[in-house]
Amino acid sequence: MKTHxxxxxxxxxxxTLLLACNHxxxxxxxxxAQSANTLAQSLAGSGITIINASLTCAAQANxxxxxxxSNLGIDTGILxxxxxxxxxxxxxxxxxxxxxxxxxxxxxxALSGAATTRDACILQFDLIPKGDTIKFDYVFGSEEYINSxxxxxxxxxxxxxxxxxxxxxxxxxxxPGTTIPVAVNSINSGTPGxxxxxxxxxxxxxxxxxxxxxxxxxxxxxxxxxxxxxxxVASHAVNPCDTYHLKLTIADxxxxxxxxxxxxxxxxxxxxxxxxxxxxxxxxxxxxSIYKGCSSGSITFSRSVxxxxxxxxxxxxxxxxxxGIDFSAITNTITIPANATQAALSISGLITPPSGMKxxxxxxxxxxSCNGMTxxxxxxxxxxxxxxxxxxxxxxxxxxxxxxxxxxxxxxDNLTYKWTPSQGLNxxxxxxxxxxxxxxxxxxxxxxxxxxxxxxxxxxxxxNVLVTPWSTDAGSDINVCEHSPILINPAIVPDxxxxxxxxxxxxxxxxxxxxxxxxxxxxPQSGTYTFTVDGGICGSVKDSVYINIVQFPLPPQVTSPLRxxxxxxxxxxxxxxxxLKWYKDAVGGQPIAEPDVNTSRESNEDxxxxxxxxxxxxxxxxxxxxxxxCCDDFIFIPSVFTPNSDGKNDxxxxxxxxxxxxxxxxxxxxxxxxxxxxxxxxxxxGTFNGVNVDMGNYYYNISxxxxxxxxxxxxxxxxxxx
Numbered sequence: 001m002k003t004h005x006x007x008x009x010x011x012x013x014x015x016t017l018l019l020a021c022n023h024x025x026x027x028x029x030x031x032x033a034q035s036a037n038t039l040a041q042s043l044a045g046s047g048i049t050i051i052n053a054s055l056t057c058a059a060q061a062n063x064x065x066x067x068x069x070s071n072l073g074i075d076t077g078i079l080x081x082x083x084x085x086x087x088x089x090x091x092x093x094x095x096x097x098x099x100x101x102x103x104x105x106x107x108x109x110a111l112s113g114a115a116t117t118r119d120a121c122i123l124q125f126d127l128i129p130k131g132d133t134i135k136f137d138y139v140f141g142s143e144e145y146i147n148s149x150x151x152x153x154x155x156x157x158x159x160x161x162x163x164x165x166x167x168x169x170x171x172x173x174x175x176p177g178t179t180i181p182v183a184v185n186s187i188n189s190g191t192p193g194x195x196x197x198x199x200x201x202x203x204x205x206x207x208x209x210x211x212x213x214x215x216x217x218x219x220x221x222x223x224x225x226x227x228x229x230x231x232x233v234a235s236h237a238v239n240p241c242d243t244y245h246l247k248l249t250i251a252d253x254x255x256x257x258x259x260x261x262x263x264x265x266x267x268x269x270x271x272x273x274x275x276x277x278x279x280x281x282x283x284x285x286x287x288x289s290i291y292k293g294c295s296s297g298s299i300t301f302s303r304s305v306x307x308x309x310x311x312x313x314x315x316x317x318x319x320x321x322x323x324g325i326d327f328s329a330i331t332n333t334i335t336i337p338a339n340a341t342q343a344a345l346s347i348s349g350l351i352t353p354p355s356g357m358k359x360x361x362x363x364x365x366x367x368x369s370c371n372g373m374t375x376x377x378x379x380x381x382x383x384x385x386x387x388x389x390x391x392x393x394x395x396x397x398x399x400x401x402x403x404x405x406x407x408x409x410x411x412x413d414n415l416t417y418k419w420t421p422s423q424g425l426n427x428x429x430x431x432x433x434x435x436x437x438x439x440x441x442x443x444x445x446x447x448x449x450x451x452x453x454x455x456x457x458x459x460x461x462x463x464n465v466l467v468t469p470w471s472t473d474a475g476s477d478i479n480v481c482e483h484s485p486i487l488i489n490p491a492i493v494p495d496x497x498x499x500x501x502x503x504x505x506x507x508x509x510x511x512x513x514x515x516x517x518x519x520x521x522x523x524p525q526s527g528t529y530t531f532t533v534d535g536g537i538c539g540s541v542k543d544s545v546y547i548n549i550v551q552f553p554l555p556p557q558v559t560s561p562l563r564x565x566x567x568x569x570x571x572x573x574x575x576x577x578x579x580l581k582w583y584k585d586a587v588g589g590q591p592i593a594e595p596d597v598n599t600s601r602e603s604n605e606d607x608x609x610x611x612x613x614x615x616x617x618x619x620x621x622x623x624x625x626x627x628x629x630c631c632d633d634f635i636f637i638p639s640v641f642t643p644n645s646d647g648k649n650d651x652x653x654x655x656x657x658x659x660x661x662x663x664x665x666x667x668x669x670x671x672x673x674x675x676x677x678x679x680x681x682x683x684x685x686g687t688f689n690g691v692n693v694d695m696g697n698y699y700y701n702i703s704x705x706x707x708x709x710x711x712x713x714x715x716x717x718x719x720x721x722x
Contacts, residue, residue, distance in 0.1 A: 027070050028089040028222040030079060032063035039064070039078045040125045043264060047130035047271030057121035058100035060084045065263065070222040071215065073231040074139055077266040082119040082155055082252040083259030088141070092220040097143055097259050104251045105156075107169060111181060112156035112253055119259075120251035126243050130368055131272030133305045134161075134244075135235035138173070142260035144184045145227025146218065150196030150209070153253045154184040155260035159234050163244030172234035173262075175213065180205035184260075187213045187229050225261065235305060238271070240368035273304045274313065276364050278380035281452045289383035292326070292349035295453020297382055299345045299362060301334050311336040313343075314365045316376075321358035321384050326350060349384050358384045388415055390431075390447035392459025401465050401494075405435045407445070411457070415447040438494040440464045467496045468538035474516075474531045474545040481616035482549050486518040490531050490543065498535075505529040521549045553618040556580060556611040560623045565630035565710045570596050573623065577611030584608070586620060595625060603627045630706050635660060637702065640719040643686030652718055653683035659707035666701045667718070669693065686720055695722050 036055035042064060044050050055062070063085035066076045079085050083098035104117025127134070142155055158181065159172040173182045180186050186204040190211045201209040215228040238244055250262050280288030281295040290297045301313050314333045321327055328348040336343040347360065360382045366375040390411025399405055409417075409431045422428035424437035435443060440463070447457040473491040480486055492499065501514045506527030516529060526549045532542040556577025564571050573594065581591045586608050595607045604627075608620035636655040643650050654662060667676035667684060675688040675698065686693055702714045 027068040029066045030063045030085050030089045032085045033059040034064055039123050042078055042266045043269040045267040045270035046273040048269050049128040051126050053125035055123050058102050061121045074263055074265045077264050079261055079263050080121045080250050081261035088224055088261055090224040092217050092224050097257055105249050108156040108249055108251045111158055114153045114253035117251035122249040124247040126245055128243050129238045129271035132240055133272040134238055135233055136269040137231050137233055137265040139229055139231055139263040140182055141225035141228040142184050143258040147193040149188045150192035150198050150201040155253050157250035157262050160247040161236050164239050164242045172236050175210050189214055241370035275302050276378040276380045280382055284383055287383050290349045291385045291452050291454050293351040293387040296346045296348035300342050302342045306339050306341045308338050310338050316363040319359040319361040321360045326358050326384050351387050354386045388412055388449055388454050390415055390457040392445045394461045396462040398464040401467055407432050411447055418446045420444050437463050437465055439467055439496055467494045469533045469535040469541050472533045472541050472543045474543040477546040479548045479614055482522055483520055486521055488516040492533055500534045502532045523549050550616050552616050553611055553613045555618045555621045556609055558621050558623045562625045564599055564627050568599055568710045579612040581610050597625050599627050630710055642721045644722050651683035654681055661705050663703040668699045695720055
């Protein structure tokens with residue numbers, strides 16, 4: 001195997017000499033052989049200045065990458081590897097191992113405990129932070145995952161930082177919340193590889209191995225490494241404006257086999273960046289806005305890293321709005337609490353005489369200055385509008401049916417108007433609609449600004465209408481089960497409380513209620529029911545409905561219990577009825593599919609079935625289905641035999657009870673080749689075509705019948721030992 005791997009490395013190295021352009025597989029694109037400055041500067045984010053970059057790395061071992069719809073978790077950045085960067089782009093399984101024949105890194109050697117390291121790729125540079133913390137995002141990947149988990153050594157990598165306030169080299173690549181270095185043995189699936197020992201993982205430190213940070217990449221489509229970490233964050237406290245040295249390094253341990261790599265997100269190397277975010281109650285022309293006397297807005301001050309100490313931020317206030325008059329008074333500083341990343345400033349508009357729209361602007365000052373001058377690092381703007389105004393002037397009135405009435409409102413045109421009910425209005429969403437109601441109606445005006453938190457301005461006006469009954473509808477004819485309550489509420493056009501009502505029906509039934517209620521109907525009450533609406537001098541209208549009361553059906557007939565042999569097919573259910581419904585409960589519950597029980601285990605289950613005619617459903621009949629053992633224990637199949645002619649256990653022989661009979665025996669080797677077939681209980685002597693078969697596992701498929709004729713099937717393995 002090692003010889004084959006060495007030959008693959010030779011071919012890989014030769015191919016690398018021919019490649020000088022982007023290399024892309026699927027959704028991961030890698031541009032190899034970048035300069036130290038290109039790699040370092042691509043990492044720089046807010047609050048970071050990078051200088052003096054250097055690179056000690058095989059030309060093809062580094063690169064820049066772009067990932068689209070990948071499980072990597074980082075869309076763009078740089079890649080440092082112990083092999084060939086271009087071969088990291090591809091599907092898994094795909095061997096990425098390459099031997100660059102370059103030196104290792106003594107610092108990594110000491111960190112990993114390996115006797116030696118090889119193929120080191122080291123990017124280092126100086127940086128000047130504007131804040132008191134630096135951080136960046138990264139993902140570690142390796143070919144050592146799966147097979148070499150919990151092995152005696154791992155490929156090593158580290159992010160060493162040194163400088164003011166830091167003793168020696170400190171590794172920033174640590175498992176979150178610990179001081180344990182990130183490595184194959186510290187973050188993995190928790191299952192040791194073929195030659196691994198869990199002790200090599202647990203000895204990394206308390207809690208190791210950490211499975212929650214592991215991303216199993218077997219059969220991955222875009223990255224060739226067998227395993228990846230989740231996106232991790234490396235961070236360290238620094239002194240603002242001081243110069244620090246960062247060394248990003250990775251190397252193979254002991255040999256050049258099984259490469260590893262680290263992906264670092266572009267622009268993620270930041271120094272405790274600070275910013276503003278603003279939210280108004282609403283957005284007007286894309287600008288966050290609030291209204292006086294309504295919901296407040298908020299300005300959120302944030303820092304990128306939570307620290308154990310509070311952070312005081314200062315800001316400048318500007319705009320046409322007057323602090324303490326147009327909005328609640330604010331100071332020019334705010335404190336982000338310890339161990340938090342945000343603090344919010346509430347902005348509430350104060351009610352004043354109408355004065356038009358005002359603006360509030362905040363400018364955030366940088367908390368640290370490397371040149372002695374105040375620097376504005378972010379700004380936000382908010383609009384503050386006058387409180388909304390709307391008064392309904394119209395008074396209650398009476399009109400004749402068919403006449404119109406126009407509403408009169410004194411209010412702002414920028415409000416949203418909503419009139420309810422909408423019936424009889426030419427437009428329910430305008431300030432002054434025209435009303436033409438068909439009945440006495442109280443119209444309610446609501447004027448508001450959506451999502452502003454302002455109180456809805458309301459008013460109401462009642463229009464009384466002298467009406468005439470035009471029509472009524474008692475509904476469609478009804479078929480109903482006896483003893484099922486009936487309630488009919490007829491529709492009346494127009495609907496008016498001044499009308500009187502009369503219902504007439506079978507057996508002298510009569511009521512002056514508008515609703516027809518039959519709480520416990522029986523079959524003799526079937527018939528035509530007539531509803532009359534009397535409008536006095538305005539006339540009357542009527543409508544009829546036929547109610548057919550139906551008798552409940554009897555429960556269906558079913559043969560119970562239904563007995564089924566273990567591992568046999570489900571038997572048909574003997575049941576007679578119309579429109580059957582099955583249930584698991586004797587009463588209540590939802591209908592289920594016709595029972596189709598699992599015959600692979602013994603069981604005794606009850607089901608219930610009803611029948612229906614129309615909407616009438618009968619009571620339920622119980623069916624018990626019993627799955628029982630018929631002849632499963634009547635057969636013995638050896639798991640091993642030794643066909644060495646010593647007279648002991650020389651044959652693969654099946655034992656059955658007298659009631660059972662072998663139907664078919666098939667035995668296959670591990671390649672799926674049939675080596676033995678018999679339609680009787682003749683034993684197998686371990687030969688194929690007269691030649692002894694090799695030692696190893698063979699696979700049988702045996703069919704036999706039980707006493708009751710049930711056909712059973714057994715599959716399994718038998719070991720041939722010589």
